Amino acid sequence: MSLDRSADDLLDRAFAALADPVRRSIVARLSRGPATVNELAEPFEISKQAISKHIQVLEQAGLVSRTREAQRRPVHLDPAQLEAVTAWIDRYRLIHEEQYRRLDALLESSEDTGGKEEKR
Amino acid sequence: MSLDRSADDLLDRAFAALADPVRRSIVARLSRGPATVNELAEPFEISKQAISKHIQVLEQAGLVSRTREAQRRPVHLDPAQLEAVTAWIDRYRLIHEEQYRRLDALLESSEDTGGKEEKR
DNA sequence: CTCTTTATCAACCGATTGATTGACTAACCT
DNA sequence: AGGTTAGTCAATCAATCGGTTGATAAAGAG
Numbered sequence: 001m002s003l004d005r006s007a008d009d010l011l012d013r014a015f016a017a018l019a020d021p022v023r024r025s026i027v028a029r030l031s032r033g034p035a036t037v038n039e040l041a042e043p044f045e046i047s048k049q050a051i052s053k054h055i056q057v058l059e060q061a062g063l064v065s066r067t068r069e070a071q072r073r074p075v076h077l078d079p080a081q082l083e084a085v086t087a088w089i090d091r092y093r094l095i096h097e098e099q100y101r102r103l104d105a106l107l108e109s110s111e112d113t114g115g116k117e118e119k120r
Numbered sequence: 121m122s123l124d125r126s127a128d129d130l131l132d133r134a135f136a137a138l139a140d141p142v143r144r145s146i147v148a149r150l151s152r153g154p155a156t157v158n159e160l161a162e163p164f165e166i167s168k169q170a171i172s173k174h175i176q177v178l179e180q181a182g183l184v185s186r187t188r189e190a191q192r193r194p195v196h197l198d199p200a201q202l203e204a205v206t207a208w209i210d211r212y213r214l215i216h217e218e219q220y221r222r223l224d225a226l227l228e229s230s231e232d233t234g235g236k237e238e239k240r
Numbered sequence: 241c242t243c244t245t246t247a248t249c250a251a252c253c254g255a256t257t258g259a260t261t262g263a264c265t266a267a268c269c270t
Numbered sequence: 271a272g273g274t275t276a277g278t279c280a281a282t283c284a285a286t287c288g289g290t291t292g293a294t295a296a297a298g299a300g
Contacts, residue, residue, distance in 0.1 A: 012139055019135035020288085021128055024208070031212035033219055037247060050289055052248060057287095071246045071297040082213050086206045088144070092151035093202050099153055140258085157277060170259055172278060177257095191267040191276050242300085249294070257286070264279070270272090 007084075013061035014085050022046070023054050027077065030064060034076040127204075133181035134205050142166070143174050147197065150184060154196040 005013075017023050026040055041051040055075055058064045062081035066073045125133075137143050146160050161171040175195055178184045182201035186193045 008141055011144070012141060015135050015144075016139035016287095018209075019132055019139055021132060022288090024131070024135075028212055031216040031219070038245090046288085047290065048247075049249090049291085053288075056248090068297095073247065077212075077216050079213055079216055082209050086209050086213070089138075089202050089206050092148055092197075093199055093206070096151040096197050096199055099151070136257095142258090158275090166258090167260065168277075169261085169279090173258075176278095188267095193277065244297105244299080246297085247295085250292085251290100253288105253290080255287080255289100257284100259284090260282080262280090264277100266275100266277085268273105268275075270274100 010062050010081065011084065011088060013057075014063060014081050017057050017061040017063055018085070020054065020057075022051075023058055026051075026054060026058065026075075027063065027082075030075060030077040034074040036072045036074055040075065130182050130201065131204065131208060133177075134183060134201050137177050137181040137183055138205070140174070140177075142171075143178055146171075146174060146178065146195075147183065147202075150195060150197040154194040156192045156194055160195065 018027070022044060025043070029035060029040060029043075037048060037052055037055065040055070041048045044051065055064065055066070058075075059066060062084075063078055064075050065078050066075050138147070142164060145163070149155060149160060149163075157168060157172055157175065160175070161168045164171065175184065175186070178195075179186065182204075183198055184195050185198050186195050
């Protein structure tokens, strides 16, 4: 355990994990509190093994953790990785917004210098 | 075109699109402003066709759009879908945080009453 | 110890994915 | 018209993914 994955690898896994509707549904359920595999499997038609695999995918993405509690393995949400995902998106959303603002300002203030500060 | 996809389908596609490091890199580049396929392909070792496919994936996820400009097809970022992705995550992050707050309050108030209000 | 519950492991299967190469279309330039 | 530039389409291939069934492990209950 604790395979010290690179941050990019974790981001890959987190985005990929959230790309599946079943896994997103599991995350949604877990946001209300921990649950066992059986509880998580209950709303779906698919087998418990398939759900178990989905949980492993979420776990390797750092999105959930499992603890032991008798023969049950309660799964709980790990919000830090969710934050990392939004952080990545917000970073580039903000850069884009800023670029847009600059373009607007440029168009508004001076159309005479024809400066080309694109690229990079 | 314009296949009127369901919101869930778009979310699936958006998360899946962002799960690939090449595509995230493309999004990062586009946050600085529009670019052509050749410009986007330049930093990578892979073929231009592969980049073209990546752009198609981003496009079908609603993350970017393409326009025509002579024989070039400039790609630009479409921030609305990025917002939709963060919106999904933030929704459940907040629910989880709220649950946590409630649990804390419960534990604090029943510190001496031997509270046994566990689930099950 | 045996039985039940809870969950994972292992092997397998069809569909999808990321990449390649080669042929093609579209617009511009002489 | 012919050539160049920019990009997509099509066929192919190995690897990964989501799901299945069957066997197994681990802990509690009788």
